[in-house]
Amino acid sequence: MSIHREKIDVTQLPHHYDGKVLLAVIGGTGLYDLPNLKPVARLTISTPWGFPSSPITISVTDSGFPVAFLARHGQHHDLLPSDVPSRANIAALKSIGVKSIIAFSAVGSLQPEIKPRDFVVPTQIIDRTKGIRPSTFFEKGFVAHAMFGEPFDLRLNKLIGDTIPSKGFLEGFDTDATPILHTKEHTNKGEDLTVICMEGPQFSTRAESRLYRTWGGSVINMSVLPEGKLAREAEISYQMICMSTDYDSWNENEEPVTVETVVGNLKANSANACKLAAKLIDVVSDEFKKNDGFGDDLKGSMKFSVSTSTHGVKKELLEKMHFLFPGYWPVH
Numbered sequence: 001m002s003i004h005r006e007k008i009d010v011t012q013l014p015h016h017y018d019g020k021v022l023l024a025v026i027g028g029t030g031l032y033d034l035p036n037l038k039p040v041a042r043l044t045i046s047t048p049w050g051f052p053s054s055p056i057t058i059s060v061t062d063s064g065f066p067v068a069f070l071a072r073h074g075q076h077h078d079l080l081p082s083d084v085p086s087r088a089n090i091a092a093l094k095s096i097g098v099k100s101i102i103a104f105s106a107v108g109s110l111q112p113e114i115k116p117r118d119f120v121v122p123t124q125i126i127d128r129t130k131g132i133r134p135s136t137f138f139e140k141g142f143v144a145h146a147m148f149g150e151p152f153d154l155r156l157n158k159l160i161g162d163t164i165p166s167k168g169f170l171e172g173f174d175t176d177a178t179p180i181l182h183t184k185e186h187t188n189k190g191e192d193l194t195v196i197c198m199e200g201p202q203f204s205t206r207a208e209s210r211l212y213r214t215w216g217g218s219v220i221n222m223s224v225l226p227e228g229k230l231a232r233e234a235e236i237s238y239q240m241i242c243m244s245t246d247y248d249s250w251n252e253n254e255e256p257v258t259v260e261t262v263v264g265n266l267k268a269n270s271a272n273a274c275k276l277a278a279k280l281i282d283v284v285s286d287e288f289k290k291n292d293g294f295g296d297d298l299k300g301s302m303k304f305s306v307s308t309s310t311h312g313v314k315k316e317l318l319e320k321m322h323f324l325f326p327g328y329w330p331v332h
């Protein structure tokens, strides 16, 4: 994929895009656009759960494959982790046809071998949020329970691990950093890589950080939940790519993490993050082009995960759910 150097004023782009967009990238702290792609539309989408964090930019790869991009904390990073409108974000992406999401996140490392500027493809999550974030599309009157034992899409996870080399994936790139891509199968001896999701916005105490290490935590952030849960409910395959920016607070020999450290490493590593994002988009778009059901593993899963008899559900609730699942449950 070549770098798209021509600067385009995204505010002047069309506000509609004809056609489905199968892949989305959610950008976290430090990743507010996809500079390697050509933007072709910018959508403002209203959902029954409000507006997303930012307009959704549709860009195309050199081969014309469209990718949606959403900035999790807003274009100017004005949303706290607890205030990210994750339901609107996921619902808006679903409404334009998205089947797979690659979500980027800046994380603290809980393990010495995960160095600042390394990337991690996690396989498990521990929830340390405080229950203040809306974390389901369902509500009183319409009850459903999604599977979440494997919180990330294992097919997407394996595809990334198998096609992007753990070392040297940035070869030839203008950087003095030599990051590693940590994956369960290729660098972690088949052991899960676990992301702890805390509420924030304050960072962890040393005691908390040490506790998470005893729990088997690999990295820590404030954003994989409820995003991952909502993607699961929306039947969208979801994988987070973590970029390590600091050693959190567990290491007695180092100062506890500050935003300065996080932002310093993000800035120094942003070209690497963009390069990795571009590679991942190419790999996933090739998979979609095979047209063999990639991204469809969850299709239909929520239809049969509902506990409430749909005859008893209020019309307004069913209509709201039809934004996500058109045609699933008939409105009587």
Ligand SMILES: CSC[C@H]1O[C@H](OP(=O)(O)O)[C@H](O)[C@@H]1O
Pocket: 027, 028, 029, 030, 072, 073, 081, 104, 105, 106, 107, 200, 221, 222, 223, 224, 259, 262
């Ligand atoms: C600025 S450090 C804490 C902040 O960074 C991470 O954001 P994201 O996951 O969106 O990259 C972390 O989760 C916190 O929200």
Ligand SMILES: Nc1ncnc2[nH]cnc12
Pocket: 106, 107, 108, 109, 198, 203, 204, 220, 221, 222, 245, 246, 247, 248, 249, 257, 262
């Ligand atoms: N140490 C940390 N804790 C939580 N979120 C983070 N994002 C980046 N570093 C982090």
